[in-house]
Amino acid sequence: MKKNIILLILSVVLIYPIQAQKYITKDGVIDIFSETSFFTIKAKNQKVASILNVENGEIVASTLVRSFKFREALVEEHFNENYMESHLFPKALFKGKITNYSEIDLSKDGTYKVIIEGTFSLHGETRNLKTPCTLVVKSGTISGKTEFYVSLQNYKIKIEDQYKDRIKDEIKLEIHFDYKPM
Numbered sequence: 773m774k775k776n777i778i779l780l781i782l783s784v785v786l787i788y789p790i791q792a793q794k795y796i797t798k799d800g801v802i803d804i805f806s807e808t809s810f811f812t813i814k815a816k817n818q819k820v821a822s823i824l825n826v827e828n829g830e831i832v833a834s835t836l837v838r839s840f841k842f843r844e845a846l847v848e849e850h851f852n853e854n855y856m857e858s859h860l861f862p863k864a865l866f867k868g869k870i871t872n873y874s875e876i877d878l879s880k881d882g883t884y885k886v887i888i889e890g891t892f893s894l895h896g897e898t899r900n901l902k903t904p905c906t907l908v909v910k911s912g913t914i915s916g917k918t919e920f921y922v923s924l925q926n927y928k929i930k931i932e933d934q935y936k937d938r939i940k941d942e943i944k945l946e947i948h949f950d951y952k953p954m
Contacts, residue, residue: 793825793826793827794823794824794825794826794953794954795823795824795826795913795914795951795952795953795954796821796822796823796824796951796952796953796954797820797821797822797949797950797951797952798819798821799818799819799820799950800818800820800821800822800833800835800947800948800949800950801816801817801818801820801947801948801949802816802817802820802835802840802945802946802947803815803816803817803945803946803947804816804817804840804943804944804945804946805943805944805946806939806940806942806943806944807940808937808938808939808940810937810938811938811939813847813939813943814842814843815840815841815842815848815851816840816841817835817839817840817841818839818841819835819836819839820833820834820835820839820947820949821833821834821835822834822949822951823954824914824916824949824951826878826879826914828869828873829869829870829871829873829886830868830869831866831867831868831869831870831888831890832865832866832867832868833865833866833947833949834863834864834865834866835863835864836858836862836863837852837856837858837861837862837863837864837894838852838858838862854932855924855929855930855931856895856929857895860896861894861895861896863893864892864893864894865892865893865894866890866891866892866893866901867890867891868888868889868890868891868901869888869889869890870886870887870888870905871886871887871888871889871902872886872887873886876907878907878909878914879909880909881909881910881911882908882909883906883907883908883909884906884907884908884909885904885905885906886904886905886906886907887902887903887904887905888901888902888903888904888905888918889901889902889903892922894922894927895927895928895929896927896928897926897927897928899926899927901920903918903919903920904918905917905918906918912952912953913950913951913952914950914951915948915949915950915951916947916948916949916951917946917947917948917949918946918947919944919945919946919947920944920945921942921943921944921945922942922943922945923941923942924939924941924942924943925941
């Protein structure tokens with residue numbers, strides 16, 4: 773498992789060459805949540821790698837799907853085997869940039885409302901994604917928070933007929949990164 777995480781981080785780093793104007797996290801967090809009267813789906817992934825280029829606002833983030841942890845082992849197994857098919861589609865990847873980057877100055881402490889736009893790849897499908905995000909710069913670190921919904925249908929994640937009324941199509945993702953200079 774550690775070997776896979778190291779390979780994941782290396783692949784993210786190789787996508788964007790190392791320069792002093794890049795910030796990195798290896799332990800970003802994604803929480804997923806969905807609730808119906810029958811089921812609550814809740815999981816946390818604390819092994820998300822991301823790089824933020826403060827010269828141009830480009831962002832890349834990647835994680836292994838198997839890194840999502842559920843309270844119940846059986847739910848986690850169904851998530852990986854039946855729905856996400858982690859053996860076939862092991863990674864989730866976002867590549868994009870801050871669209872209003874010229875309006876902010878990440879060299880100064882402060883709170884910045886930004887729009888992030890790019891592509892999100894999951895379960896073998898790639899879709900455009902645009903979401904608001906809050907960046908907080910303080911004492912040489914940059915924290916980013918965002919949340920958005922992912923449609924299971926858009927990413928061709930199949931739900932068995934007997935569970936269609938118990939699992940929502942829209943799953944909420946809450947994302948938090950604490951970047952440090954490379």
